[in-house]
Amino acid sequence: MTTGTPVSRAxxxxxxxxxxxxxxxxxxxxxxxxxxxxxxxxxxxxxxxHGTFYRYFQNKRDIVDHVITDLVRTVxxxxxxxxxxxxxxxxxxxxxxxxxxxDALAGIFGGDPRLARFLLLEAAGIDAEMRERVxxxxxxxxxxxxxxxxxxxxxxxxxxxxxxxxxxxxxxxMILAAVLASxxxxxxxxxxxxxxxxxxxxxxGIAARD
Amino acid sequence: MTTGTPVSRAxxxxxxxxxxxxxxxxxxxxxxxxxxxxxxxxxxxxxxxHGTFYRYFQNKRDIVDHVITDLVRTVxxxxxxxxxxxxxxxxxxxxxxxxxxxDALAGIFGGDPRLARFLLLEAAGIDAEMRERVxxxxxxxxxxxxxxxxxxxxxxxxxxxxxxxxxxxxxxxMILAAVLASxxxxxxxxxxxxxxxxxxxxxxGIAARD
Amino acid sequence: MTTGTPVSRAxxxxxxxxxxxxxxxxxxxxxxxxxxxxxxxxxxxxxxxHGTFYRYFQNKRDIVDHVITDLVRTVxxxxxxxxxxxxxxxxxxxxxxxxxxxDALAGIFGGDPRLARFLLLEAAGIDAEMRERVxxxxxxxxxxxxxxxxxxxxxxxxxxxxxxxxxxxxxxxMILAAVLASxxxxxxxxxxxxxxxxxxxxxxGIAARD
Amino acid sequence: MTTGTPVSRAxxxxxxxxxxxxxxxxxxxxxxxxxxxxxxxxxxxxxxxHGTFYRYFQNKRDIVDHVITDLVRTVxxxxxxxxxxxxxxxxxxxxxxxxxxxDALAGIFGGDPRLARFLLLEAAGIDAEMRERVxxxxxxxxxxxxxxxxxxxxxxxxxxxxxxxxxxxxxxxMILAAVLASxxxxxxxxxxxxxxxxxxxxxxGIAARD
DNA sequence: CATGAATGAGTCTTCATTCAT
DNA sequence: GATGAATGAAGACTCATTCAT
Numbered sequence: 001m002t003t004g005t006p007v008s009r010a011x012x013x014x015x016x017x018x019x020x021x022x023x024x025x026x027x028x029x030x031x032x033x034x035x036x037x038x039x040x041x042x043x044x045x046x047x048x049x050h051g052t053f054y055r056y057f058q059n060k061r062d063i064v065d066h067v068i069t070d071l072v073r074t075v076x077x078x079x080x081x082x083x084x085x086x087x088x089x090x091x092x093x094x095x096x097x098x099x100x101x102x103d104a105l106a107g108i109f110g111g112d113p114r115l116a117r118f119l120l121l122e123a124a125g126i127d128a129e130m131r132e133r134v135x136x137x138x139x140x141x142x143x144x145x146x147x148x149x150x151x152x153x154x155x156x157x158x159x160x161x162x163x164x165x166x167x168x169x170x171x172x173x174m175i176l177a178a179v180l181a182s183x184x185x186x187x188x189x190x191x192x193x194x195x196x197x198x199x200x201x202x203x204x205g206i207a208a209r210d
Numbered sequence: 211m212t213t214g215t216p217v218s219r220a221x222x223x224x225x226x227x228x229x230x231x232x233x234x235x236x237x238x239x240x241x242x243x244x245x246x247x248x249x250x251x252x253x254x255x256x257x258x259x260h261g262t263f264y265r266y267f268q269n270k271r272d273i274v275d276h277v278i279t280d281l282v283r284t285v286x287x288x289x290x291x292x293x294x295x296x297x298x299x300x301x302x303x304x305x306x307x308x309x310x311x312x313d314a315l316a317g318i319f320g321g322d323p324r325l326a327r328f329l330l331l332e333a334a335g336i337d338a339e340m341r342e343r344v345x346x347x348x349x350x351x352x353x354x355x356x357x358x359x360x361x362x363x364x365x366x367x368x369x370x371x372x373x374x375x376x377x378x379x380x381x382x383x384m385i386l387a388a389v390l391a392s393x394x395x396x397x398x399x400x401x402x403x404x405x406x407x408x409x410x411x412x413x414x415g416i417a418a419r420d
Numbered sequence: 421m422t423t424g425t426p427v428s429r430a431x432x433x434x435x436x437x438x439x440x441x442x443x444x445x446x447x448x449x450x451x452x453x454x455x456x457x458x459x460x461x462x463x464x465x466x467x468x469x470h471g472t473f474y475r476y477f478q479n480k481r482d483i484v485d486h487v488i489t490d491l492v493r494t495v496x497x498x499x500x501x502x503x504x505x506x507x508x509x510x511x512x513x514x515x516x517x518x519x520x521x522x523d524a525l526a527g528i529f530g531g532d533p534r535l536a537r538f539l540l541l542e543a544a545g546i547d548a549e550m551r552e553r554v555x556x557x558x559x560x561x562x563x564x565x566x567x568x569x570x571x572x573x574x575x576x577x578x579x580x581x582x583x584x585x586x587x588x589x590x591x592x593x594m595i596l597a598a599v600l601a602s603x604x605x606x607x608x609x610x611x612x613x614x615x616x617x618x619x620x621x622x623x624x625g626i627a628a629r630d
Numbered sequence: 631m632t633t634g635t636p637v638s639r640a641x642x643x644x645x646x647x648x649x650x651x652x653x654x655x656x657x658x659x660x661x662x663x664x665x666x667x668x669x670x671x672x673x674x675x676x677x678x679x680h681g682t683f684y685r686y687f688q689n690k691r692d693i694v695d696h697v698i699t700d701l702v703r704t705v706x707x708x709x710x711x712x713x714x715x716x717x718x719x720x721x722x723x724x725x726x727x728x729x730x731x732x733d734a735l736a737g738i739f740g741g742d743p744r745l746a747r748f749l750l751l752e753a754a755g756i757d758a759e760m761r762e763r764v765x766x767x768x769x770x771x772x773x774x775x776x777x778x779x780x781x782x783x784x785x786x787x788x789x790x791x792x793x794x795x796x797x798x799x800x801x802x803x804m805i806l807a808a809v810l811a812s813x814x815x816x817x818x819x820x821x822x823x824x825x826x827x828x829x830x831x832x833x834x835g836i837a838a839r840d
Numbered sequence: 841c842a843t844g845a846a847t848g849a850g851t852c853t854t855c856a857t858t859c860a861t
Numbered sequence: 862g863a864t865g866a867a868t869g870a871a872g873a874c875t876c877a878t879t880c881a882t
């Protein structure tokens with residue numbers, strides 16, 4: 001029953017090129033910026049005619065949407081793996097989980113600086129709609145982090161009076177700062193050190209204990 | 211007979227228009243984005259000929275540089291007032307100072323959402339040079355915050371083993387998150403709540419105390 | 421089945437349009453002058469979009485370079501035909517050759533007054549670089565004429581003490597004058613008369629013989 | 631009776647500035663070309679406001695007309711001095727006179743290369759009207775030279791069958807060539823050599839005498 | 841009378857998009 | 862289905878000219 005698959009070889013090739021276009025567009029946008037990138041640049045780098053581009057995407061705006069959707073999916077997938085909020089039941093386990101998440105983030109963003117450059121610095125400037133999408137993303141991330149914190153509060157390993165929403169945004173802000181810092185100092189050691197500092201602040205705060 | 215001032219009326223008017231152009235450019239850039247804004251738009255909104263624009267600024271890139279320089283100056287000035295790092299000698303005083311700085315930030319960014327929108331979301335996407343300038347700004351802010359922390363460590367009201375640099379970036383990240391959040395929820399109460407949550411994380415962390 | 425040619429029909433059409441653009445640009449430049457001619461004028465006269473122009477030439481400066489290169493090539497080709505310097509071995513033959521060259525010049529420049537108007541009056545005023553190119557052209561022409569004279573001196577039908585270089589420039593100056601005169605009086609008879617006068621001066625000078 | 635003069639001091643100053651503007655405009659036009667020169671350039675070099683320019687000349691086109699009129703007057707004046715066509719009555723005297731005229735030309739154009747650059751290379755390209763003026767100038771020069779030749783024919787020291795008009799254009803062409811050559815090789819010796827070569831061609835032609 | 845601030849017509853040039861081949 | 866030639870809207874920028882001070 002090999003013919004059972006409704007996806008023909010031609011169809012698969014089409015999907016392949018579609019993917020290549022998205023990736024190449026990301027390359028270009030990250031390197032030269034969205035506005036400085038022409039459709040012709042993307043097509044030329046791929047070695048296809050720039051008319052072909054329009055057989056796969058509506059217009060320039062369309063492609064950038066897909067690029068971002070893809071990137072977000074990638075990031076979320078990498079983070080979600082083995083990191084469900086309710087897989088944790090003690091502070092020690094949560095510490096381990098946050099460390100793992102931190103490593104994952106470092107892996108994702110440290111492995112390809114274009115990712116941070118594009119998502120954090122370039123995307124929001126594309127147009128008003130994309131700006132809202134970026135803010136939506138931040139909101140979604142806050143909700144996700146809040147879920148982790150809620151779980152901790154419920155199980156008692158996080159402070160009972162924790163402002164879950166606010167703390168979630170605060171924590172995500174620290175992550176954001178770390179990713180931004182990686183753009184200037186991508187050395188893994190620096191990233192690890194910053195990650196540790198963030199976790200220290202996160203768990204213990206900065207105040208001296210009496 | 212106030213002719214004592216060496217600045218002629220014409221000169222003053224020129225400076226005034228120059229300032230108006232910068233402000234109007236900021237309006238336009240913040241509303242429609244840098245790339246979507248034409249010099250003609252700025253001039254039209256001001257009611258001047260677009261040729262006039264070029265009497266005051268070299269080109270489109272020139273104006274955005276001035277806009278940003280001005281904004282940064284404004285923000286820095288608002289924060290620097292009465293908030294010297296070494297004006298503090300105890301944790302209680304530092305708490306007060308951070309609250310004051312938080313209020314100042316809320317005042318600045320809450321008072322005009324365009325500020326955050328432009329500086330945090332738009333600016334970095336203008337071009338590569340501006341992106342670097344934004345990263346420079348983050349670096350400078352980190353150094354500034356680090357100075358505050360260093361002072362606290364020296365005086366003993368902050369943890370002796372604090373990773374000053376890393377914590378500074380972490381704290382600034384939380385501030386960044388708060389400013390970004392204000393774009394979606396500009397209500398002063400929300401801002402105050404988020405500010406409090408950040409300070410709570412900052413001083414005490416999120417972990418439950420045994 | 422003339423598919424043997426490796427040049428596709430599309431390619432040929434492209435070359436054709438390229439040529440048409442050069443010719444139309446020449447038309448415009450000669451009629452209204454380089455500076456008074458807009459790219460839009462050229463495109464409109466050709467019935468193409470002005471964006472199309474830029475698919476064939478880099479910019480306005482680029483096209484004028486090609487126009488001139490083409491014109492010079494045309495002129496040189498017309499003169500070079502059957503007029504090698506060393507194809508002559510006596511004064512009588514040289515007289516015949518100069519007459520033939522004169523006729524050729526009259527044919528070229530008399531046939532299309534725009535040629536002289538553009539090359540002699542317009543080109544040098546385009547910009548500094550083009551001015552040098554025009555002077556280069558005069559230098560080259562002087563060298564060419566000098567080659568003819570040298571040959572005559574060697575074979576003894578021209579004065580042994582002839583200042584070859586200087587005389588060459590002098591002769592070319594007379595030609596230049598004739599071409600310029602044709603702009604005001606393009607009648608073939610006038611041209612023929614002037615051509616004869618030049619040859620008379622050239623061979624015999626103006627002084628009465630004792 | 632010093633008040634008898636109708637020209638007030640203010641009036642004289644005005645005339646002076648007017649002259650300075652013409653000269654400075656010539657400087658600019660000759661150096662950077664007519665089209666590349668802005669009214670502001672001329673005014674700035676003179677240290678006057680560019681609005682002032684328009685108190686002395688109608689517009690940009692107006693000034694270039696005056697510049698050329700002035701230059702032509704200068705050239706003509708320099709040549710006319712002691713060189714009346716009928717001040718000569720023999721070939722020897724005519725030779726002397728042409729040598730003197732040659733020297734004068736060398737003095738004028740050799741002394742200031744901008745003169746040739748502007749009059750011969752730049753002027754005709756300004757616009758159609760100026761092109762006609764340049765051709766008018768060539769025509770006038772031809773008539774002038776023809777007057778000299780006519781005189782020589784009448785007195786018998788030039789060939790009786792001389793084509794006066796044609797020869798005049800031919801001779802002027804040689805002069806033109808010499809002036810153009812001076813732009814590339816301004817050395818007085820070169821000029822003198824070329825001048826001699828021209829006179830040799832003019833009087834004796836290039837053909838070997840049996 | 842000198843000034844230079846203001847103006848906007850005019851030009852080059854780019855690039856996303858369409859469509860005939 | 863791929864291609865790239867054609868297109869023209871759009872935008873940055875210049876500069877001759879005017880005119881209020």
